[in-house]
Amino acid sequence: MLGRTHNMIAFAGLLTANVYYPQTNLGLATIMTALVANTAGGLLPDLDQATNRLWGMLPFGRSVGKIFNELFLSHRGLTHSLLGIFLVDKIVYWLLPIIFNGTFINFQIVSISLMIGYISHLCADGVTEEGLPLLYPLKYKFGLPPTKSWRIKTGEWFESLVVTPGVIAYIVLTIITDWKAFTGVF
Ligand SMILES: [Zn+2]
DSSP states (O other), rough: HHHHHHHHHHHHHHHHHHHHSSOOOOOOHHHHHHHHHHHHHHHGGGGGGTTTTTHHSSSTTTHHHHHHHHHSSSSSSSGHHHHHHHHHHHHHHHHHHSOOTTTTOHHHHHHHHHHHHHHHHHHHTTBTTTTTTTTTTTTOOSSSSOOOOOOOOOOOIIIIIIIHHHHHHHHHHHHHHHHHHHHOOO
């Protein structure tokens, strides 16, 4: 899937989580940080691609991205696995209190938002032709449906004509039908 599709799916995941576990009085700082974390989480698994937009935002990002690319050799390795989820989760819990001030930011909300983005990325990639090496370092790639040719091809018509409008419709409908779940968030 393309970066923008991942961003939308990550956001849809975040909204869904709030419908099931409505949050109250989070405060603007936590909400804004959670939204950024959710977007970053949705792009993080593709850091093994030098073209990832996250690299473009960093100084020397493109060159560092290329080195990263060489290290991981093929796209969709460690970052697209259960081990990757575990490691990122641990790193995020360790890193957040170092970067942010705990008085204004609810770390738990921010880290959950990031992990929702991260896991939504893997779910979305799981229905694409390439599949997911969930049990990395084992090389076997999982995917749904199991027949490869039935899966989505990244960046092709199905993604832009069906997936993207479908996710946008889902986001709008969720906000309209479950608006009560969002009223207390601020
Ligand atoms: Zn990916």
